[in-house]
Amino acid sequence: MNQYAPSTRAAGPFEHIGLFYRDPDQYASGCAAFVRRALASGDPALVAVPGGNGELVRARLGADGDAVTFADMAHAGRNPGRIIPSVLLAFAGAHPGRRVWIIGEPVWKGRSAVEYPACVAHEALINAAFAGRDAAILCPYDASALDPSALADAERTHPILQDADGSRASAAYGDPLETAAAFDWPLPAPPDDAERYTFTGVGALPGVRDFLTVRAMAEGLAGERVVELLLAMNELATNTTEYTTGPATLTVWAEDGVLACQLDDTGHIADPMTGRVPPADGATRGRGVLIANELADLVRIHHRPAGTSVRLHFLLSPPGDPAAAGAGGGLAETAVAEAGGSLARTAAAGAGGNLAQTAAGGAGGDLVQTAAVEESGNDPVSAGSSGS
């Protein structure tokens, strides 16, 4: 069995490590050791972790922490779908020609059942997005709090695993596109009484926006968030009208503190990296999902045999409210309040969210290969929406 020597065992320039920690001390030492490898080489480092976890790392690093960029993953990575474009590739794009070192913690206790498959798909697709790139990404997993199945899933998405005893190659690691496809779980059916709007053609877009505005405001979404919902859904609906001929259905409802909005159409999204890396010039469909990823608090894409369902979540409470946002996951929960402000500021600086920059960073042509995503068994969504 291999003992830990991660700096020499990496097969390629890209390392993707799952760190299983059991307490704050293991967390801080595992993360700090990773950051110090970056600093020792003079490389840029980003710590994107939820809530107060960043303070644990900062405290352990001491003065070394000044050279590190911090971001609150509960905010920047609230939607797992935007972590690759807006956090990881954005940081890499901001440091062209440099090896980047990133701690990214996308999975924490409190991620909902609807969010979770998107987290695993994200972890799998990191491997595809960064294949061949000069980067190291460490993903901490709270082994004391997370379900054992979540740790098993992390073994499927991380080629290297690390814990207090050292590091090893993951025997469960598999092809990233296949793993991501395996987590394309059917979406729970919208409630029967959710309001639906069926539309066809580009001329229906103003009506789509009117419907969304009325429904979103009735459910309590307010201000700029309504506009963001319109921007995101309008791009997706535009793709629908441009790439499909059949009618599409929009369903809007509120549940568990979020406004949920689902678009069911007859189109197919062939590229599994859609919405995570900027598409080739001229393609608009991928850009629509990128925009949705940036603006929504969750984007789930489910491939049905007869089409695609895209579900968006928009938090109904202020995103800064840790209770409502489910942004727990913090070992140092008391640190959340005091550290909040500064983390948010560094998030804004670090994760610029400039999609063009990440495009310039280049994600390689090898990403456009498509994976055939086969549907297996029951599909409650298509069954649920077929009657509408």
Next chain:
Amino acid sequence: MDPSVVDRIRPGDHVCWTFDDEHQRLAAITGYVKAGAGANQKIIYLSDASPDLLLRELTDNGVDAWRLVRTGQLQMGRPRDGYLTNGLFDPMVVLDDWQREIAVARGGGYTALRLIGDMSWARAGVVGADPLHWYEAQVNRVFADGYAMALCLYDRRLFDQVSLLRVSAAHPSRMEPGTDWNWRPLLRMERTGEPPGLRLIGEADASNRDALAATLADVIDDMSRPDATVTLDVAGLRFADAGAARLLMGAAATAPPEVRITGCSVSLMKLMRLLGGDPCAGAVA
């Protein structure tokens, strides 16, 4: 369709009206002509159909059409008078003709020029889809001055769905028989004198993208002097999608002239940033 929605078409508007039968066509035309007659506007009605027949239709629906013709306020025409030169469709000639008709209407003391273009003559086989689309996009420049307005009639029995979608995107606004009472022109594009440029009011999305693209290009083309500054006032733009944001950023990137975008909403700035633009270059709140 609620007849009153036709009354919301104002000088500067260019509306694509797709319909399925004669009843729908007539419902829109009647309201549109009545509104123009009452507002001392010159009306030009171009159609393949016999003028006598059209005037009888209008009269039967309560329009004093013969009197309007006698006074010169209503002018009936055939495509050969308005669209075809020696039987050929030359969009450039048509655009010039509209400018001349505008001058004539202004000279006659009318408050606006109200056009009806029954586009049945331009069905497949007569005019290619490309020149028709090009014409409908370019003709927006005629309306951006805010004096003329047009209702373009497209009979869905004569045009295939794909062609209609394309030609419709060249119009800032569209109406359909299913249009409900709260319809409003989706986008208004007004040329401004001081500061010189273009004012956008309403919503810009995929359904009117080609109209916006052509009008932006036209404004910039008109003012491509080294020292000129074009101001794009988007304060009245309630909604802009990514395609519209890209068009605005593309316009701002041209030089000369220098293009300033004023009145950007928070969400439009955010969208431009997401698309890789720098709203600080050219765009100001």
